[in-house]
Amino acid sequence: MGYHRKKIVLALIIFHIFILSGCWDREELNTMGVAGALAVEEKDGNKELAFEIYNPIREEEGGKEESVKFHRSSGVSFFDAIRNITMSYDKKIFFSHIKVIIVSEETAREGLLGFFDFWTRQHQPRLSTYILVAKDVSPSEVLSSREEMEDSYADYIMSLVKNSKNSGKTVSINILDFLKDFYGKEKQPIVGTILMKEEKQLGEGNKTGNKLYAEGAAVFSGDKLIGFIDGQEARGLNFVTEKMDSGVVVSPSPDEKGENSVEIINSESEYDVDFSGNDVRIKISIRILGALAETNAGVDTREPEIIKEIEKNNSQAVKLEVEHVIKKAQKELKTDIFGLGSSVHRQYPEKWASIKDQWNEFFLNAKIEVNVSTEIPRIGLINIPAGMEERK
Amino acid sequence: MMIGNGEKLTSFQVIMLVVTCRLLINYAFTPAFNLPPGNQDAWIIDVLSGVYILVMYLPVLFLSNRFRGIPPAQYFEILLGKYLGKFAGFMISLYLLFFAFFFSVIFIDFIKSSVLTTTPVYAILILLLVIAAYAAYIGLDSIIRAAELLIIFIMFIIIAFTVLNFNNFDMQAFLPILHDSNIFQLNLSAISLAGRFCDGVMFMVIIAYMDKKYSVNKTFITTLLLFSSFAVLLTVTTEAVLGADYAKRLNFPYYTTTQQINLFDFIQRIEFVNVIGWIFGFMIKISSFIAASSLVMRDTLKTKSNQIFIIPMSILIMVFILMTDITKNAVYRKIIYVYAPYLVSAFTYAFPLILVIVYFFRRKKLKAYGK
Numbered sequence: 058m059g060y061h062r063k064k065i066v067l068a069l070i071i072f073h074i075f076i077l078s079g080c081w082d083r084e085e086l087n088t089m090g091v092a093g094a095l096a097v098e099e100k101d102g103n104k105e106l107a108f109e110i111y112n113p114i115r116e117e118e119g120g121k122e123e124s125v126k127f128h129r130s131s132g133v134s135f136f137d138a139i140r141n142i143t144m145s146y147d148k149k150i151f152f153s154h155i156k157v158i159i160v161s162e163e164t165a166r167e168g169l170l171g172f173f174d175f176w177t178r179q180h181q182p183r184l185s186t187y188i189l190v191a192k193d194v195s196p197s198e199v200l201s202s203r204e205e206m207e208d209s210y211a212d213y214i215m216s217l218v219k220n221s222k223n224s225g226k227t228v229s230i231n232i233l234d235f236l237k238d239f240y241g242k243e244k245q246p247i248v249g250t251i252l253m254k255e256e257k258q259l260g261e262g263n264k265t266g267n268k269l270y271a272e273g274a275a276v277f278s279g280d281k282l283i284g285f286i287d288g289q290e291a292r293g294l295n296f297v298t299e300k301m302d303s304g305v306v307v308s309p310s311p312d313e314k315g316e317n318s319v320e321i322i323n324s325e326s327e328y329d330v331d332f333s334g335n336d337v338r339i340k341i342s343i344r345i346l347g348a349l350a351e352t353n354a355g356v357d358t359r360e361p362e363i364i365k366e367i368e369k370n371n372s373q374a375v376k377l378e379v380e381h382v383i384k385k386a387q388k389e390l391k392t393d394i395f396g397l398g399s400s401v402h403r404q405y406p407e408k409w410a411s412i413k414d415q416w417n418e419f420f421l422n423a424k425i426e427v428n429v430s431t432e433i434p435r436i437g438l439i440n441i442p443a444g445m446e447e448r449k
Numbered sequence: 450m451m452i453g454n455g456e457k458l459t460s461f462q463v464i465m466l467v468v469t470c471r472l473l474i475n476y477a478f479t480p481a482f483n484l485p486p487g488n489q490d491a492w493i494i495d496v497l498s499g500v501y502i503l504v505m506y507l508p509v510l511f512l513s514n515r516f517r518g519i520p521p522a523q524y525f526e527i528l529l530g531k532y533l534g535k536f537a538g539f540m541i542s543l544y545l546l547f548f549a550f551f552f553s554v555i556f557i558d559f560i561k562s563s564v565l566t567t568t569p570v571y572a573i574l575i576l577l578l579v580i581a582a583y584a585a586y587i588g589l590d591s592i593i594r595a596a597e598l599l600i601i602f603i604m605f606i607i608i609a610f611t612v613l614n615f616n617n618f619d620m621q622a623f624l625p626i627l628h629d630s631n632i633f634q635l636n637l638s639a640i641s642l643a644g645r646f647c648d649g650v651m652f653m654v655i656i657a658y659m660d661k662k663y664s665v666n667k668t669f670i671t672t673l674l675l676f677s678s679f680a681v682l683l684t685v686t687t688e689a690v691l692g693a694d695y696a697k698r699l700n701f702p703y704y705t706t707t708q709q710i711n712l713f714d715f716i717q718r719i720e721f722v723n724v725i726g727w728i729f730g731f732m733i734k735i736s737s738f739i740a741a742s743s744l745v746m747r748d749t750l751k752t753k754s755n756q757i758f759i760i761p762m763s764i765l766i767m768v769f770i771l772m773t774d775i776t777k778n779a780v781y782r783k784i785i786y787v788y789a790p791y792l793v794s795a796f797t798y799a800f801p802l803i804l805v806i807v808y809f810f811r812r813k814k815l816k817a818y819g820k
Contacts, residue, residue, distance in 0.1 A: 064591075071580060153718075180562060180563050180564070180566055183708060184705065184708065184709065185708075185709060185711060233691070233695075233709065236695050237691070237692045237694070237695055240692070240694035240695050240698070241692060241694050242694075399621065402624075402625065403621075403624045403625050406625040406628030406629060407628065410629065
């Protein structure tokens with residue numbers, strides 16, 4: 058055997074040591090409980106966890122098994138609770154595939170740092186996992202209320218969070234986003250909220266059922282929950298933070314005989330900070346690119362003047378929404394949820410060094426001016442609205 | 450004196466080996482975040498450290514040019530005399546062995562923290578050292594040939610992972626530039642980072658075996674430019690994805706950065722590719738340090754072959770790792786961030802500087818050696 062061939066054989070042998078041999082850390086599928094969602098709450102000082110675990114044996118003779126199963130455990134610490142689950146469940150929880158964590162309101166008010174310490178210290182959990190706060194409902198209740206749309210509840214909630222960009226009425230925040238805000242000090246963390254509403258079920262007479270909504274956002278100061286904003290306010294927040302890439306704004310028509318719905322295609326924001334002594338003035342300029350999606354006012358959308366009026370009314374509607382959420386953040390929540398601190402930091406770095414620890418007080422007293430402009434280059438496939446001539 | 454089958458090294462091979470060795474430190478720790486100011490200007494420390502390494506390496510470059518083709522242990526004796534020269538050679542050999550041991554510790558910590566958490570230390574160590582000792586046994590030139598290929602793989606991973614992470618980039622994370630830190634502070638940190646360039650001794654050893662048709666200075670500058678560019682790329686990617694404030698709290702920031710890749714919910718969970726590159730890179734690094742240590746020992750003790758030192762050295766590394774507390778993360782990190790700069794500076798900058806001073810004092814006598 059030639060010298061080079063010997064080397065190739067040796068390299069292959071070494072390579073196969075890695076890929077063919079077993080090792081101490083092998084994880085067999087039948088010994089793992091692959092979790093998709095996790096509910097976190099605290100009761101009597103104990104950490105209570107509920108897992109949605111994928112069931113690999115779904116189809117069985119004579120029947121159909123659920124695609125997921127639920128298991129609970131509790132312990133003094135999060136890790137203690139996780140290991141305690143093995144007393145009642147024969148598999149070891151595998152964390153890497155957890156897509157969403159739902160935290161109870163009480164746990165969030167106590168502070169999430171303890172949980173994040175556990176989550177980021179371990180090698181299996183991932184920072185890309187989405188986090189939500191369950192408002193007015195227990196997170197384990199959220200997990201165990203089955204929906205028909207998806208096999209897995211984790212997938213269903215994930216879809217709700219991801220689809221939120223279509224309405225802009227919530228925020229999709231993962232653990233990395235939260236930690237960056239928490240450590241960055243320029244913006245207070247926010248996370249999405251999950252609600253459970255009782256609704257009449259279609260085709261079931263007066264029978265009611267629980268329906269999940271990913272709507273609004275939970276506002277934190279540091280790692281502690283301090284309040285909530287609703288869906289409309291979350292949309293105002295998303296306009297400021299440039300997270301509104303879709304969604305619909307309804308505004309009164311120019312003749313005030315109906316409404317126009319404008320679909321948001323893109324939204325950009327600019328922040329201009331001005332200091333005079335200790336007074337901060339911040340000018341937020343929002344530029345919206347939209348498309349006319351619907352009008353029930355019978356206005357002539359062929360007229361440029363009419364389109365200008367629609368643009369102006371749309372801008373006014375967004376301005377009111379944004380001003381409302383800013384007022385709420387300053388007067389009620391008393392915290393900068395918009396990340397305006399980062400604009401101050403970038404525009405006045407020297408000043409920021411001296412005020413960063415008191416930024417919140419500066420924010421509360423800041424004079425914030427909002428300017429919104431809308432451009433509607435497209436009006437859809439029709440130019441004479443339905444019923445316009447009849448209305449005349 | 451030869452390093453393997455008698456072939457001389459090319460400039461490209463020297464560059465590839467030193468860059469592989471050096472990049473792995475940034476690949477593992479992205480150390481710029483752990484030095485003051487630890488903010489959005491961290492990447493500037495990486496840029497500046499390249500300049501300081503160049504300045505600090507002037508004595509090594511001078512000696513390597515002046516004693517071209519002569520192994521360090523031999524010119525130590527020429528400059529310092531027989532006994533002091535042998536002592537210096539012995540210490541350099543121990544220095545290289547210490548870092549082979551130290552990188553084995555880092556290797557174990559990374560593997561145990563990230564992928565094989567329950568595998569015992571001895572199992573990882575046996576696998577690592579058997580391969581490293583074998584590679585060192587067949588010769589540094591063989592290791593260098595492997596490094597030639599592996600560094601391309603590692604560079605490809607770094608570039609590919611940067612591109613794949615592009616959707617997670619937050620360019621605002623770099624602003625404001627040079628406002629929250631001052632130039633003096635950044636320069637101090639850059640000097641401190643340059644002081645961790647332990648691979649410089651490796652350069653000093655292997656440059657003696659490079660074919661004389663290549664320029665020492667050009668080889669060093671190319672090495673410096675290449676690894677500085679990739680070090681900056683690693684730091685920039687980590688900062689853009691994680692932010693400096695969070696990155697400095699992590700043990701392996703770049704590994705966490707690679708975990709964030711998710712393109713279209715399709716290309717994701719590919720950090721294992723990064724781990725493979727990392728494992729192969731560390732094997733190259735550890736085996737080359739053992740091989741270089743044994744070569745210096747051979748030249749110092751004037752033995753026929755360096756191979757007789759390799760197995761005892763590997764066993765020594767294993768015994769020290771298994772018998773001491775050094776694999777504890779808190780212990781070895783203290784060595785990296787507190788003691789390593791002194792150790793590296795003493796061997797890489799201070800000692801060569803002393804040799805240069807001695808050279809100028811003994812210049813006339815050295816003419817007898819044709820130097």
